[in-house]
Amino acid sequence: MSSCQSNTAEAEKIPSEPLPTISVDGFVIGETDFANELQYHQNKNFDVVVQKAGQALVVKQLMHAQANKEGLLDNSKDEEQAIQELMSKHVRYEDPTDEDCARYFENNQEKFTTEPLMEVDHILLAAAKDDLPAREVAKTSANNLIGQLKNEPLLFPALAEQYSACPSKKTGGSLGQLSKGQTVPEFEKQLNRLEPGIASNPIESRYGFHVVNVTRKIPGKAMQYSMVEDKVKGYLIHRASHLAIQAYIQTLIEAADIEGIKMRFSEENIHI
Numbered sequence: 001m002s003s004c005q006s007n008t009a010e011a012e013k014i015p016s017e018p019l020p021t022i023s024v025d026g027f028v029i030g031e032t033d034f035a036n037e038l039q040y041h042q043n044k045n046f047d048v049v050v051q052k053a054g055q056a057l058v059v060k061q062l063m064h065a066q067a068n069k070e071g072l073l074d075n076s077k078d079e080e081q082a083i084q085e086l087m088s089k090h091v092r093y094e095d096p097t098d099e100d101c102a103r104y105f106e107n108n109q110e111k112f113t114t115e116p117l118m119e120v121d122h123i124l125l126a127a128a129k130d131d132l133p134a135r136e137v138a139k140t141s142a143n144n145l146i147g148q149l150k151n152e153p154l155l156f157p158a159l160a161e162q163y164s165a166c167p168s169k170k171t172g173g174s175l176g177q178l179s180k181g182q183t184v185p186e187f188e189k190q191l192n193r194l195e196p197g198i199a200s201n202p203i204e205s206r207y208g209f210h211v212v213n214v215t216r217k218i219p220g221k222a223m224q225y226s227m228v229e230d231k232v233k234g235y236l237i238h239r240a241s242h243l244a245i246q247a248y249i250q251t252l253i254e255a256a257d258i259e260g261i262k263m264r265f266s267e268e269n270i271h272i
Contacts (some may be wrong), residue, residue: 022260126165142202
């Protein structure tokens with residue numbers, strides 16, 4: 001369903017109030033730098049965006065100052081290279097052993113399953129998401145079709161061809177086998193809750209309302225350790241490195257004089 005495969009981006013956040021003045025060991029972070037950093041942090045609450053951006057800028061300044069202090073910044077390399085050298089010098093962690101990986105797999109087997117599959121037919125009653133009267137009409141039409149299909153489920157292909165606004169109407173409304181990420185999130189979330197058969201209520205998406213028939217639901221299957229061993233090891237290495245980076249940056253934060261922001265430090269504040 002190509003019309004249902006889409007991604008949305010949050011609207012750009014524009015400061016409505018003056019940004020806080022933040023200083024790190026006497027160095028004042030410029031307002032322009034602060035405003036530019038905001039675009040990299042997403043949240044419906046703008047105060048949270050400001051907090052995250054401010055923390056990221058503090059961490060960047062701490063790293064820059066420390067690299068300069070240790071003589072790692074010079075004309076022969078850019079700042080990113082200098083920061084990487086700083087990390088290599090101070091951040092230490094042990095790679096997970098085979099036993100560590102096997103133990104993690106045993107304790108988290110629910111994370112290692114194949115994606116569930118669903119075979120789905122649908123009828124799309126299209127309506128623009130900002131056209132409320134059209135959406136009410138589409139919802140009513142969808143409910144009427146569901147009532148008809150409850151009594152005569154074999155009519156689904158014919159009704160799909162007659163009423164659906166999706167190209168799948170040519171194949172009786174069939175979307176084939178669907179796995180995670182193949183449809184828009186709001187459709188997928190509701191779809192995953194359904195059991196086989198005609199859904200009792202229409203599913204709403206950005207495109208309108210869908211009459212849905214789940215013809216088959218195939219649950220995910222547990223994977224063997226040999227199939228995910230490399231994935232487990234890669235994840236544990238990544239986690240260990242981030243925890244080590246977090247610990248090092250925390251030492252820089254604790255040693256610095258930071259004004260204008262309270263550092264609520266977590267792994268997501270690391271930007272290298």
